[in-house]
Amino acid sequence: MTSEPEVYFDSASSTRLHPAARDTLLAALDRGYGDPRRLHGAGRDARLLLENARAVVAECLDVYPDEVSFTASGTEAVHRGLLGLAEASGRRGVVHGAVEHSSVLHAAAWRPHPSTSSIPVDRHGLVDLEALARAAMAPEVGVIALQAANQEVGTRQPVDAVDRPAGVPLLMDAAAAVGHGPLPRHWDVLTASAHKWGGPAGVGVLAVRRGTRWSTPFPGEDTPESPGFPDVPAALAAAAALQAVLAEAEELGRRQFAWIDEIRATAGALPDVEVVGHPTDRLPHLATFSALYVGGDEVVAELARRGFAVASGSACTASSLEPSHVLAAMGALTHGNVRISLSRDTTDDHVRALCAALGDVVLGIRRRAGL
Known part of the structure; x- marks a missing residue:
């Protein structure tokens, strides 16, 4: 840890x-x-x-x-x-x-x-x-x-x-x-x-x-x-x-939208990864992707070991083991889902570090599984 x-x-x-x-x-x-x-x-x-x-x-x-x-x-x-x-x-x-x-x-x-x-x-x-x-x-x-x-x-x-x-x-x-x-x-x-x-x-x-x-x-x-x-x-x-929050929303939203674009591009460049949600008509602070051959909980746990607290959208509630009804309704991959959402405390360095870690984490899990 x-x-x-x-x-x-x-x-x-x-x-x-x-x-x-x-x-x-x-x-x-x-x-x-x-x-x-x-x-x-x-x-x-x-x-x-x-x-x-x-x-x-x-x-x-x-x-x-x-x-x-x-x-x-x-x-x-x-x-x-x-x-x-x-x-x-x-x-x-x-x-x-x-x-x-x-x-x-x-x-x-x-x-x-x-x-x-x-x-x-x-x-x-x-x-x-x-x-x-x-x-x-x-x-x-x-x-x-x-x-x-x-x-x-x-x-x-x-x-x-x-x-x-x-x-x-x-x-x-x-x-x-x-x-x-x-x-x-x-x-x-x-x-x-x-x-x-x-x-x-x-x-x-x-x-x-x-x-x-x-x-x-x-x-x-x-x-x-x-x-x-x-x-x-x-x-x-x-x-x-x-x-x-509303007083700072416009300026913060511009920064967050650009950061999320960067996170979406980083995740989307990985093999067998699907970035979900509308690319432009969306909330400025939230990005979600699903990856084949990994579990969402595995990605969350590995990122946590590296100091990043993210969520998995693989369940519609925290207490449910059912796949996300949102992703299922969209026809998206429900396995290996990760949700990343920025706060008012997020910095450019935080986003850069997370983007640098995403590939290592997803590809590392697959490699350890022999994929």
């Missing part, structure tokens, strides 16, 4: 806490302990902090503050958002892209319905818009779910180009895309997760546009907000991180 500090290339899973979030969190711990529903001083303080967090997130997402709710995770935001739309309409059918996050797939399958359908994607992971429009015409379809960008391969989806019937709302999972460039605008419900942009874990965002019919699908009050006691300091820290 290397004695050098680990270089983190797994920001698509979770990021380090942004300095703005850390400072805000520590400051808010002394004031945000009260129940914001109470009328005493501590409650009023907590309510003020929570409303400040809501206002900042709303400004960052270009929505109204009363459209923003906080949940306990991005997954809960998806579940509450999607199932709440179906609950309000009384129509249980869900039309979704085949490469959506597992939280969308699980919510859609929770109450099976004949009108629920998974829409195919092309080899880059782009959804078939014509097939999606046809499926959404079914009378029992109550929700369309289409992500802003894919969490495994980075491909951006054409959310604003979706042709949908009147009265069928669209939920956009923006967890992978927030903080990495402009978001699509033609959605009714947006979900996101703070730990993806440098906020603390345990904070999800559920934005429901005014005029959208939504009803709680779970026990509790009829509000998109998570039931129970809110984590006010964490919400405020998440808002501070989002504001800081």
